[in-house]
Amino acid sequence: MLNIKKEEIFSVSEINSHIKHIVEGSLSTLFVEGEIANFTRHRSGHIYFSVKDLNSTLRCVFFRSYNSYLDFKPEDGDKVILAGKVTVFEPSGQYQLNVTKMYSAGKGLLQVEFEKLKKKLLDEGMFAPEHKLKVPSYPENIGVITSPTAAAFQDICNVIKRRYPVNINLFPALTQGERAPESLIAGVQYFNEKFPVDVIILGRGGGSQEDLFSFNDEQLAREIYKSKIPIITGIGHEIDFTIADFVGDLRAPTPSAAAELAVPDSKELKMNLQEMQSKLTMIVNHKVMNSKVTLSELSKRVQAKSPESQLQSFQQRLDEAVLRFTHLGQRFTRKKEDIESIAKHFNS
Amino acid sequence: MDEMKLEKALQRIEEIVEKLESGDLELEETIQYFKEGTELVKFCTSKIDNLETKITQLTSQLGSVEKEEN
Numbered sequence: 001m002l003n004i005k006k007e008e009i010f011s012v013s014e015i016n017s018h019i020k021h022i023v024e025g026s027l028s029t030l031f032v033e034g035e036i037a038n039f040t041r042h043r044s045g046h047i048y049f050s051v052k053d054l055n056s057t058l059r060c061v062f063f064r065s066y067n068s069y070l071d072f073k074p075e076d077g078d079k080v081i082l083a084g085k086v087t088v089f090e091p092s093g094q095y096q097l098n099v100t101k102m103y104s105a106g107k108g109l110l111q112v113e114f115e116k117l118k119k120k121l122l123d124e125g126m127f128a129p130e131h132k133l134k135v136p137s138y139p140e141n142i143g144v145i146t147s148p149t150a151a152a153f154q155d156i157c158n159v160i161k162r163r164y165p166v167n168i169n170l171f172p173a174l175t176q177g178e179r180a181p182e183s184l185i186a187g188v189q190y191f192n193e194k195f196p197v198d199v200i201i202l203g204r205g206g207g208s209q210e211d212l213f214s215f216n217d218e219q220l221a222r223e224i225y226k227s228k229i230p231i232i233t234g235i236g237h238e239i240d241f242t243i244a245d246f247v248g249d250l251r252a253p254t255p256s257a258a259a260e261l262a263v264p265d266s267k268e269l270k271m272n273l274q275e276m277q278s279k280l281t282m283i284v285n286h287k288v289m290n291s292k293v294t295l296s297e298l299s300k301r302v303q304a305k306s307p308e309s310q311l312q313s314f315q316q317r318l319d320e321a322v323l324r325f326t327h328l329g330q331r332f333t334r335k336k337e338d339i340e341s342i343a344k345h346f347n348s
Numbered sequence: 349m350d351e352m353k354l355e356k357a358l359q360r361i362e363e364i365v366e367k368l369e370s371g372d373l374e375l376e377e378t379i380q381y382f383k384e385g386t387e388l389v390k391f392c393t394s395k396i397d398n399l400e401t402k403i404t405q406l407t408s409q410l411g412s413v414e415k416e417e418n
Contacts, residue, residue, distance in 0.1 A: 136355075137355055138353070138354045138355045138358075148405060157401070157403060160401060161401050164396075164399060165399045165400055165401035166399055166401060167401065167402045167403075167404065168401060168402070168403045168404070169403075169404045169406055170403065170404065170405045170406060171406045171408055172405060172406070172408050173408065183408065186408060187408065190406065190408070195406060266396045266399065269358075269392075269396055270393060270396055273361075273389050273392055273393055273396075276361050276362075276365055276385070276389055277385075277386065277389045279365050279368075279369075280364070280365060280368065280382055280385045280386060280389070281382075283365075283368040283369065283378070283382075284368070284378060284379065284382040287373075287375060287378045288375070291375045
């Protein structure tokens with residue numbers, strides 16, 4: 001007989017469930033590089049395959065909802081980088097990589113680096129809306145960090161001159177190549193430490209993904225995050241998102257659009273001012289007219305109480321009194337005559 | 349008033365219009381606010397009309413300390 005208590009014996013389900021908890025609880029999203037084997041696309045649209053290196057194999061499942069974004073046709077033998085989560089399938093006790101993204105290893109590397117950094121900074125809270133600075137509505141000095149020779153700077157200047165011509169201070173920077181991040185960082189520091197402006201535009205015209213990669217630099221992201229001056233990013237085209245865009249205070253799709261967001265439209269402003277002026281005038285005219293009406297009513301009431309009108313009414317009352325006295329006098333005279341005639345009668 | 353920023357002036361104009369629109373002010377106050385509002389509108393308009401772009405190129409490791417006007 002085995003000398004073990006009944007409670008100490010696990011069921012198979014318990015073991016699998018326990019392992020599932022340990023594995024899925026401790027491994028977050030991760031990246032795996034390997035070679036595809038046994039690639040099968042099921043009728044359901046889900047893809048099942050393995051990735052392997054020289055020594056090992058890892059089972060993978062790539063569900064339809066994720067694999068519909070694939071931008072190439074993977075085949076057995078392809079080198080790929082996978083993003084996903086390790087999950088345990090309890091009924092069979094097998095674990096697998098639940099793939100959410102697949103990159104072709106050659107050109108996918110930049111993209112993978114980007115995703116990794118993005119996730120890291122996101123987890124640190126560097127993209128949090130609460131941290132974003134408010135871009136001023138009426139700036140007087142604008143800092144621009146971009147290449148002095150590129151069209152992007154000219155575009156920015158044109159928009160600002162047309163909409164709301166204020167001072168533009170260019171920090172000439174490299175916007176591509178190995179030394180670009182360092183030079184962009186210097187720009188952010190320069191405005192923060194030596195040359196205060198109301199808002200900074202960080203811009204670059206369109207280019208390939210590799211061209212824009214300087215804006216995915218981690219140190220640049222941290223410098224943008226630290227900036228006390230609000231930063232508007234306008235990098236590449238509508239579809240391009242860089243780490244700088246995520247960490248900046250306001251993202252514009254292009255350099256010109258960044259300039260539009262940096263300044264108000266003076267034509268619109270002046271129209272609003274005119275509207276305000278006519279509102280003011282209207283309200284005051286109305287008030288003055290109302291006051292005139294009130295005044296004329298009041299003056300009628302005052303006239304009614306004036307000394308002349310009071311004298312007039314005394315006069316009238318006096319006249320009435322005099323009249324009544326006259327009547328009384330007449331009545332008295334008549335009575336006197338009556339009495340006299342009666343007395344005559346008695347005397348005779 | 350020269351020192352006043354455009355943003356402050358525009359805010360004050362809004363405030364004045366709101367006060368006047370509320371309607372329960374004495375005539376004298378109304379006229380006082382009207383005067384202030386009108387002056388502020390003039391101030392803002394001339395401030396906007398007098399805006400001018402000056403482009404300054406700062407020094408960086410890329411070099412040159414040039415200053416160009418418009």
